[in-house]
Amino acid sequence: MIFADRVNKVKPSFTLEMTSRAAELKHAGYDVINFSAGQPDFNTPDNIIGAAKSAMDNGLTKYTAGAGMIELREAICKKVERENKINISPKQVLVSNGEKQSLYLACQALFQAGDEVIIFSPYWVSFPEFVTLSDAKPVLVDTESKNNFEPNIEDILSVARSHTKGIIINSPSNPTGAVWSEEKIIEILKIAEEKNWIVISDECYERLVFDQKITISQKIANDNNLKTEIITCMSMSKTYAMTGWRIGYSFGNIDIIKAMSKIQGQATSCANSIGQAASIEALIGNQENVDSMIEVFKERRDYMVEILNNLPEVECRLPGGAFYAFPSFNSFVGKNYKNKTIKDSFDLCEIFLNEAYVATIPGDGFGAPGYVRFSYAIDKKTIKDGLGRIEKIIKEIK
Numbered sequence: 001m002i003f004a005d006r007v008n009k010v011k012p013s014f015t016l017e018m019t020s021r022a023a024e025l026k027h028a029g030y031d032v033i034n035f036s037a038g039q040p041d042f043n044t045p046d047n048i049i050g051a052a053k054s055a056m057d058n059g060l061t062k063y064t065a066g067a068g069m070i071e072l073r074e075a076i077c078k079k080v081e082r083e084n085k086i087n088i089s090p091k092q093v094l095v096s097n098g099e100k101q102s103l104y105l106a107c108q109a110l111f112q113a114g115d116e117v118i119i120f121s122p123y124w125v126s127f128p129e130f131v132t133l134s135d136a137k138p139v140l141v142d143t144e145s146k147n148n149f150e151p152n153i154e155d156i157l158s159v160a161r162s163h164t165k166g167i168i169i170n171s172p173s174n175p176t177g178a179v180w181s182e183e184k185i186i187e188i189l190k191i192a193e194e195k196n197w198i199v200i201s202d203e204c205y206e207r208l209v210f211d212q213k214i215t216i217s218q219k220i221a222n223d224n225n226l227k228t229e230i231i232t233c234m235s236m237s238k239t240y241a242m243t244g245w246r247i248g249y250s251f252g253n254i255d256i257i258k259a260m261s262k263i264q265g266q267a268t269s270c271a272n273s274i275g276q277a278a279s280i281e282a283l284i285g286n287q288e289n290v291d292s293m294i295e296v297f298k299e300r301r302d303y304m305v306e307i308l309n310n311l312p313e314v315e316c317r318l319p320g321g322a323f324y325a326f327p328s329f330n331s332f333v334g335k336n337y338k339n340k341t342i343k344d345s346f347d348l349c350e351i352f353l354n355e356a357y358v359a360t361i362p363g364d365g366f367g368a369p370g371y372v373r374f375s376y377a378i379d380k381k382t383i384k385d386g387l388g389r390i391e392k393i394i395k396e397i398k
């Protein structure tokens with residue numbers, strides 16, 4: 001079969017691959033400890049599940065408006081006003097089948113062949129692929145752990161071209177967990193305003209911040225009188241433990257939202273009606289579950305990062321948000337395990353999985369050689385056991 005070029009251009013999601021390999025080993029009877037999860041280990045709260053059940057009982061089982069049920073778009077406006085201190089109208093909102101679709105649509109609506117889009121490395125694996133699928137070119141700007149994975153402004157300016165069209169930011173970040181400072185975001189928004197770049201702000205983990213109150217990019221722009229064009233993308237998945245419900249949303253300039261909605265209308269009609277009804281309850285109902293989930297994640301983060309930093313030759317910065325620790329295992333690259341040289345973090349994670357049945361995600365896949373992503377969406381006892389297995393392995397690396 002001869003496929004269209006885009007099939008060859010796009011890379012498969014290797015994070016999903018790692019997760020399914022871990023699941024296969026588990027299914028085959030191995031005692032696998034899984035640090036690769038990109039989702040909360042909690043169930044969707046009962047009030048949200050209840051709202052979905054009533055939606056089905058009440059016949060909310062049909063197509064909805066393409067941009068999302070008006071009641072949900074109103075609930076999103078209320079949530080954005082309550083949590084993010086921004087006033088938006090339902091016309092500025094598009095509900096999609098997960099935030100992944102929101103981000104994909106933003107790239108489809110805004111970018112095309114000849115455009116360049118700036119992405120920061122380490123990056124969430126889908127960003128370069130979304131840009132590639134729009135026929136534009138992803139341009140990577142490296143960031144370093146010692147700078148909280150925040151970019152240097154000179155590095156951004158050094159890749160700026162007349163055909164740079166946009167920039168994608170993601171704080172708190174997957175994979176690093178880093179929360180960028182407001183000052184850094186202001187600097188980036190100012191350049192984008194000056195150069196007329198569109199900012200796609202992936203705020204997937206906006207509520208999962210542990211040491212400060214998060215301020216989203218659009219609010220920072222408003223407070224600083226910046227007119228930067230920002231499309232904000234948010235998700236129900238992580239905040240409300242709703243990854244399988246597939247509801248995300250975006251908001252911003254009405255014309256951009258309309259353009260995204262036009263493509264969505266032809267691709268998927270609308271997001272699933274039951275998930276939309278449940279999302280209304282999630283956004284405007286009781287928020288206590290979110291608060292307690294944040295508490296649990298914070299405690300686990302501190303616990304995991306302390307153990308990681310006590311492992312020989314492993315360094316881990318304290319991440320400010322999300323549920324990922326992103327330590328460097330760089331000093332093991334180039335060394336040998338059982339007479340085999342470890343070339344990169346792919347090799348290292350392969351050893352962790354095959355020899356210790358511990359699933360992790362290699363940083364090389366996120367553009368971060370020598371790093372490994374550990375999710376702490378897993379209980380403390382399992383964190384301790386899993387890192388104990390990793391310690392045994394790394395002590396055998398010579």
Ligand code: PLP
Pocket residue numbers: 038097098099100101124170173174202204234235236237243246247248
């Ligand atoms: N953005 C980031 C950084 C993510 O990590 C994810 C999911 O892993 C998403 C967006 C997409 O979330 P969803 O499509 O589940 O709403």
